[in-house]
Amino acid sequence: MNKSQARKILGLDGSENEREVKKKYRKLMHDHHPDSSGSSDGEIAAKINTAYELIMKSFDGGIVTTSSKSKKSKKKNWNAKENKNAYCVRPIFHEVEDFDGNSIGTIEIARGKYVWTKDEEFSLFLKSLYETSKELLENARPTLFFQVPDVIKQKYLADLTYLLTGQFIDSALTLKELGVLDIDAYKISAMVELGADVVVPKVGTTLYPAGISNHRLYLRNKVSEIVGYLSFKDDRLYYVIIPLLEQKRAQVKMVVADKTLKSRTRKRYVDLDLWIRLIDAETSAVESTNLKIDELLKKYGKEGF
DSSP: OOHHHHHHHHTOOSOOOHHHHHHHHHHHHHHHOHHHHOOSOOHHHHHHHHHHHHHHHHHTTOOOOOOHHHHHSOOOSSOSOBOTTSSSOEEEEEEEEOTTSOEEEEEEEEEESBOOOTTSOHHHHHHHHHHHHHHHHHHHOSOOSSOOOHHHHHHHHHHHHHHHHHHTOOHHHHHHHTTOOBSSSEEEEEEEEEOTTOOOOOTTOEEEEEEEETTEEEEEOTTOOEEEEEEESSGGGHHHHHHHHHTTOEEEEEEEEEEEEEEETTEEEEEEEEEEEEOOOSSOHHHHHHHHHHHHHHHHHHTTO
């Protein structure tokens, strides 16, 4: 598709500014998106989306080339780093809005082994991995003779989604994307969720990792008493920090920053200053995770038989 064809699809004459193009795009997607029109054929919506991306490149300073080199190169329709060793590809979702700016659903705009960047809504990133996990689990069971109970299926989905998330998170890149300061180590605002009968630790108290269970890092004081587990003000960091610690790819230091108790649904939290230093792993974390995914899928395939 060239720009002339793209303008024809979008109904443009070439004089429109970026805002006007976006407005036209939203109106067309509202009229033709399968979720809003009831049609099962997404071909028109896909063409509209491709045309829109091509036209928007001109506003971003993008250059469309027809050199032989570019023709031979693999087309990439999402501008992000890829993890070539990831277990599988995943979809990139884009939220579609109607003429008034209201969400009417999501569409897939790319598919590949792309790592997360802030250009992708984190909620849609998690949706991408959840949908990918569902596909993997469906393919792991060649017969539907015995249906896996929902409570068991959801446990497999949660574990598989968590494993996949670690493959599409570039730890150093993500910490920078989230605005975490990088000097000698990354400094992160975190919290500890205190146990029910735990005395509130004093400001300046150093806490230490006590072990990870069910993807939670439990913390202890200097006399080895468990005080609670690590939590984050930014939920996205959970998918960065915990996998790093599980894979022994980071060192941490944690100090109580504020003794003021905060409560959420009867749970007690105290602020922490957390410093994390990335270290090189001795073994390939990606290969290790791929093996865990294989084992999980094989186990699910045999569940109930």
